[in-house]
Amino acid sequence: MSSENRHPFLDGLSKHRGAPPTVVVIFGASGDLTKRKLVPAIYNLGLDNLLPSDFFLIGFGRKPIPNDEFRQLAHDSLVEFSRRDLDEKIWKRLEANTCYVDGPYDDSAGYKKLKDQIDSYEKEVGRDLQVMFYISTPPSVFTAVVSELGACGLASRNIGTPLASKVVVEKPFGKDLESARALNATINQHFEENQIYRIDHYLGKETVQDLLVQRFANSIFEPLWNRNFVECVQITVSEDLGVGSRGGYYDQSGALRDMIQNHTMQLLSLTAMEPPVSLDPESIRDEKVKLLKAIQPLELSSPKGDVVRARYGEGLIDGNKVPAYMEESGIPEDSSTETYAALRLSINNWRWEGVPFYLRSGKRMARRVSEIAIQFKTPPGILFSSSNVFDLSPNTMVIQIQPDEGVSLVMNSKIPGLETRTQPVRMNFRYKTTYGSNTPEAYERLILDAMIGDSTLFIRGDETEASWKIVTPILEFWKSCGNQCMAEYQSGSWGPLEADQLAWENNHHWRKPGP
Numbered sequence: 001m002s003s004e005n006r007h008p009f010l011d012g013l014s015k016h017r018g019a020p021p022t023v024v025v026i027f028g029a030s031g032d033l034t035k036r037k038l039v040p041a042i043y044n045l046g047l048d049n050l051l052p053s054d055f056f057l058i059g060f061g062r063k064p065i066p067n068d069e070f071r072q073l074a075h076d077s078l079v080e081f082s083r084r085d086l087d088e089k090i091w092k093r094l095e096a097n098t099c100y101v102d103g104p105y106d107d108s109a110g111y112k113k114l115k116d117q118i119d120s121y122e123k124e125v126g127r128d129l130q131v132m133f134y135i136s137t138p139p140s141v142f143t144a145v146v147s148e149l150g151a152c153g154l155a156s157r158n159i160g161t162p163l164a165s166k167v168v169v170e171k172p173f174g175k176d177l178e179s180a181r182a183l184n185a186t187i188n189q190h191f192e193e194n195q196i197y198r199i200d201h202y203l204g205k206e207t208v209q210d211l212l213v214q215r216f217a218n219s220i221f222e223p224l225w226n227r228n229f230v231e232c233v234q235i236t237v238s239e240d241l242g243v244g245s246r247g248g249y250y251d252q253s254g255a256l257r258d259m260i261q262n263h264t265m266q267l268l269s270l271t272a273m274e275p276p277v278s279l280d281p282e283s284i285r286d287e288k289v290k291l292l293k294a295i296q297p298l299e300l301s302s303p304k305g306d307v308v309r310a311r312y313g314e315g316l317i318d319g320n321k322v323p324a325y326m327e328e329s330g331i332p333e334d335s336s337t338e339t340y341a342a343l344r345l346s347i348n349n350w351r352w353e354g355v356p357f358y359l360r361s362g363k364r365m366a367r368r369v370s371e372i373a374i375q376f377k378t379p380p381g382i383l384f385s386s387s388n389v390f391d392l393s394p395n396t397m398v399i400q401i402q403p404d405e406g407v408s409l410v411m412n413s414k415i416p417g418l419e420t421r422t423q424p425v426r427m428n429f430r431y432k433t434t435y436g437s438n439t440p441e442a443y444e445r446l447i448l449d450a451m452i453g454d455s456t457l458f459i460r461g462d463e464t465e466a467s468w469k470i471v472t473p474i475l476e477f478w479k480s481c482g483n484q485c486m487a488e489y490q491s492g493s494w495g496p497l498e499a500d501q502l503a504w505e506n507n508h509h510w511r512k513p514g515p
């Protein structure tokens with residue numbers, strides 16, 4: 001087969017088959033994430049023959065759960081959440097290698113049982129195993145888990161060999177700069193940086209990985225990707241769902257911590273960073289950190305501030321009436337938590353000086369969509385300037401992360417006919433049409449990469465701190481003004497008027513992402 005005809009994924013597969021024999025230990029095993037994402041991701045890796053031949057799964061949690069019951073829960077979660085139907089043959093293999101260990105997170109007793117279980121698996125297969133700890137517990141016990149893993153020697157198992165232990169840490173990684181630094185310091189006491197995998201599941205999404213390919217494997221975009229041609233960049237991560245049953249967690253967090261500090265900032269840094277010198281993890285992460293460091297301090301106080309926060313009022317979603325945030329269960333009467341945040345950022349570097357980057361994320365918005373829109377400058381001249389005849393839009397490249405993943409280019413075109421009339425049209429590439437619709441879930445890629453030791457799609461310690469450095473002053477400012485600078489938007493809308501204002505001040509308009 002010529003290299004031109006080879007399907008690129010084959011290279012990925014052959015690399016991925018190199019996962020060493022592994023035990024994955026999930027802390028927080030009875031939680032939602034385990035059920036919805038982690039167990040289905042592991043099963044789907046098994047289905048694709050990407051798990052090592054010696055693979056074991058141990059659930060760890062406070063609640064005592066008999067092994068059979070845990071296996072049944074895992075089975076049920078596959079039936080409900082796996083992207084592909086359950087193949088009983090694969091499940092039986094996984095089931096036989098799955099068990100549960102219970103114990104308090106902050107006491108050595110459970111960790112002793114865990115160690116014994118890992119030792120017995122090693123005896124069974126007659127060789128050393130890599131252990132990958134996946135911490136998916138509430139943040140309040142992160143530190144306890146990491147410290148206990150250090151104290152009982154599990155963190156330093158096989159250190160200095162290819163089977164050294166690894167730790168995967170779920171978000172939220174801290175709640176501000178200070179706590180993120182403290183968390184990094186605790187983890188670094190017990191694990192080396194190359195053993196640590198901080199997750200942001202957006203980096204596991206196909207379209208987010210494709211961003212690097214779009215930018216750096218094509219020569220037509222790069223010459224335009226700068227202040228000479230780009231008018232502004234808009235990054236939208238909107239959801240139509242409300243907080244649902246997560247009110248208790250969400251009210252401690254809010255849109256800025258829950259979405260902007262992590263997922264949206266990741267999209268921003270991949271969009272705006274300089275080309276890395278190579279595709280190795282450190283080169284890419286160096287460029288991302290450099291970009292975050294170039295973001296200018298924000299103007300916080302209005303009018304003309306760079307930040308807007310808001311929460312949803314009641315409204316209609318899919319024609320159904322939905323309650324306001326303050327009416328959702330678990331939300332305290334004196335809550336001052338935002339469900340929407342918008343930021344206008346300036347990047348002080350050679351490439352982006354003077355180009356505003358608008359970021360927004362919110363719950364209960366008009367549609368669920370994550371997209372990056374690069375809006376180009378309008379052409380000079382007055383050839384097509386009569387607004388009655390010429391319907392024109394700025395050229396915009398839209399990278400749609402989800403749903404309906406793809407890339408489109410908005411251009412202006414003449415409507416066929418004897419008069420010269422124009423309208424914007426879209427050139428569309430859709431993953432579904434080109435590659436089919438069953439793409440791997442983000443967690444499949446991330447769990448596999450962590451097992452193999454590829455940290456490209458994980459957040460480095462300094463990166464998470466750089467991003468907290470940008471958002472912490474906003475959190476402090478909002479805290480100081482209580483509910484005073486809290487706008488409201490109708491559920492089912494595209495956000496508050498104050499956010500429109502943010503864009504209008506620079507003669508820009510937020511996009512209304514269509515279906």
Ligand code: BG6
Binds near residue numbers: 171239258370
């Ligand atoms: C999580 C947030 O990190 O991302 C949730 O905590 C949010 O509030 C979710 O709903 C969105 O993820 P996705 O993959 O559905 O866009």
